[in-house]
Amino acid sequence: MALDYRKCAQEIVDHIGGRDNVAQAAHCATRLRLVIKDNSKVDKTYLDNVEGVKGMFESNGQLQLIIGTGTVNKVYDEFLSITGMTAATKDDVKAAAAARQPLWKRLLKPIGDVFVPILPAIVASGLMMGLVEALAKIPGLGFAGSDWFAFLDMVANTAFAYLPVIVAISAARVFGGNIFLGAVIGLLMIHSSLTNGWNASQGYDVWYLFGHIEIFPNYALGQINQLGYQGHVIPVILSVFCMSKIEKWFHDHVPEMLDLFITPLCTVMITALLTFMIIGPIFSGLETVVLHAAEMLVHNPLGAMVMGAIYPATVVMGLHHMYNVIEAGMLGSVGLNTWMPIASAANFAQFGACLAVGIKTRSQKTKSIAVPSALSASLGITEPAIFGVNMRFFKPFAAGMAGGAVGALVGALMGLGATAYGVTGLPGYLTVNKPLLYTVMLAISGGIAFVLTWFLFKEEQPAAAAKPEEKKEEKEETFVGETVIRCEAGTIAAPVKGQFVKQEDIPDETFAQGILGAGLGIQPEEGVVYAPFDGTISSVAESKHAIGISGAGDMELLIHVGVDTVAMNGDGFEPLVSEGDSVKLGQPILRFSREKIKAAGHPDLVVVLLTNSDDYTNVEVR
Template sequence: MDIRKQAEEIVHAIGGKENISAATHCVTRLRLALNDESKVDQEALEQIESVKGSFSTNGQFQIVIGQGTVNKVYKEFVVITGVGESSKDEVKKAAEQNLNPIQRAVKTLADIFIPILPAIVTAGLLMGINNLLTGAGIFYNDASIIDKHPQWADIAGIINLIANTAFVFLPGLIGWSAAKRFGGSELLGIVLGLMLVHPDLLNAWGYAEAQKEGDVDTWNFLGLEIEKVGYQGQVLPVLVAAFVLAKVEQFLTKRVSDGFHLLVVPPITLLLTGFITFVAIGPITFAIGNFLTDGFVSIFDAVPAIGGLIYGGLYAPLVITGMHHTFLAVDLQLISAIGGTFLWPMVALSNIAQGSAAFAMMLATKDEKLKGLALTSSISAWLGITEPAMFGVNLRYRYPFFAAMIGSAIAGVTITIAGVMAPSIGVGGIPAFFSILNEFWPIFFVGMAIVLIVPFGLTFLIAKFKMRQEAQ
């Protein structure tokens, strides 16, 4: 492959070097901030030998090239265009000019939650392992592994502690990520988050019962009675508090000399933000979070089939817009409020559906380049990473994408009616059943069968029909 020629063809297809604002790359993709994405010649781009797909998300135009090749193409790309090598953050900043206010809000949430996602997913996987050890009826009738083999009980206890840590101290993780995103001190963000789950505070999970018994301690702050309640597992309180902390810190930093910065800015920032959080931010956002959670739960309780049909079917389009990141906060809020999420299992099935549609294209097509891309991307989707399958194959031909949506919608209705729950966000795709409560495994496997068979069957039949028409 002539790498120089490949880079030149890509530059020409995306509207020339004048259309490029900034450029970087990741393991598999060129990530570009373009001045005008309407100038991209999509058809010409897809004909380039090294290009395996392309898509636009969060204001960035991304071109899938592949591991090992992308860095070589990028080096030639930089020489040809003269844009200079940029970091991912610089490209993100340049790409923000292409976003509307709603997209910017969604991107802000994504920037906060994506960095902490590995910890949450790991926790979900470890909870799945703990479920295998403690769940009755999986390997023995009406008994668990630790019932039959008590020597495993302590190991299960350690695994459970490790798995729960990310959720017990979730405000600390969000505090770090949110403070960083809003331009504040990451260390102060961590302290702020951990402050909201301090052992001296009443655990949020026991608040309702303590309130019923009238056993909630209070502070007297300038005549106000403030309940000493923690915010374990809560999302909104620490998000808003981290925003306030960052703004207070920025305000003070501009007005305090460097010589007194350490003695003045961090203490006043943390003290002021802490008071505001416990007096106003915490109680208000706690109530809002519970209201939103109750709303979601009541909708899915009242009409689970409609909820499953809509969320199961429309999750994939949400990924295209980036809106799916907003539901991470909803999942975490549900986990905190009701002990699990009924949304995430549908996400896992949507991943599998996209992989099944791409796999059908691999078997149906005679295009060797598409065969290779469809095979690798379908395996990736079955393991929870859907972007290569969606943007490289399914959206390019459209009908595989819609077939995947249909299969995902049917499966969503099936598992939602049955009340399938996951105690945590886990690994997506086929391994997802590890993160599903074991009593729901049978019906979840039915959902998996639906998203394996329906998208594959529909895509394969339509592909063969289209090829027959083209042959005539």
């Protein structure tokens, strides 16, 4: 029996608290996305049993009702008719949902959004950096003076040496700015005309653009410190945020015929002045305050405990490289670096928290990020773990701060120190004065963070759904035209050639758990999708990565290319059909670029789902 779209929409409205409880509403290829004002008014138990609703979960401030391709748009139209609301885009819903989140989440979210896409580069560099430093410290190996060391050290340091550029490009994408203008801002902040930011303690020159007109003590109007921002995060993100807003303003106000010339020129010039006159100096002043506070605190156990707790926060602000000044001063005055155990305790605690997330999470995507990021953190490079995992979920980050505080206190009480600086975590064994006690400290800091994270961290999971019926033994490889799904209504052929992937192994919980229906994944060998049966195109996703097809016996099929590829906004996808078109078995319906999908950091797996599989009594998936 066909679904009564009006009845389904009315039941949804009645049990989410009515029209007045909805801030925004939109839909994607399969889901009705709602931003709810008061979650206490939502009857989730009833909604989960509404005819036509195949699943329900909350994500990023949105209530998402899974309805299915070819059906959700019809239910959405009825929803708008009943509520009197106007249609909204997914971006509108995301913006509304973000606005309703707590302030701390709104402040932290952009940092996570900026760092998630660049994690592969940071993880690779972090792991290599830790290994190269460890090999260089082995006595008698002679690796530190070899050409191999020089080459690998260059490769390992590249992502961190030019981190502002990578961050700037990613931030421009997040804030909607031109990524190439963002790259220019990032390059400006580490230009070779500036003193390297890691050598700031050795002094730097100053440009006075408007003479020596002093407006504050030791600061003149138009003063620009010739100081780079290597290793920094916050000033880069703030600068690119300003750049994106300035660029948008010019796009809105400059005549189109002059836009190409005026907008980029004025955007870069104004952003450069803001960066070097305001954003940079303020952050530099913050650095000075943090460093002086660190110097005072580190000389007693309670102070060490405080620094062990706040050290990860200074990593977020990009201040941690400046601690080398403190370490160098300690080695020069007393011959023992007591800062190193504090940093090691803090870093190893973030490792423990990240590892707990990696082990506990059921998301293959989160696991694939958390486990290598934890390994990097154990070697003393914590940016991947902090930005990519712990801060995204926040509770692991807080647990890491707690573990770092206790570990640093223990390390100070045990009199731990190092004979060098710049090395923490496991490579720290090469320089620490008491290796056995160092092991105890790492175990305490990492262990506390791991246990706290294990009990505090609870990831959002889609609502549980019945799993598809037991499948027959499938072939290893699937060919275009070969039957892969069979039900009473007919057969569904493979839309692409490639390796068969069981549904439960698809790296997306919604697909894997059968919430959208029974199906399979295919690891494609080429970038063309073919019609799996004679039917009608019921939907083409706005982001072009998914197509819905209806066929004989009311079969509703979803072909979804890639995992999380909605974030690519259509780049790399070329639909060859439109909604309402009739297609024949084997007809090309979509081209896609596997290279672009992989470059964007997404699996290129093609997911094939019979979204109304619950309507049939016997669904077989090969």
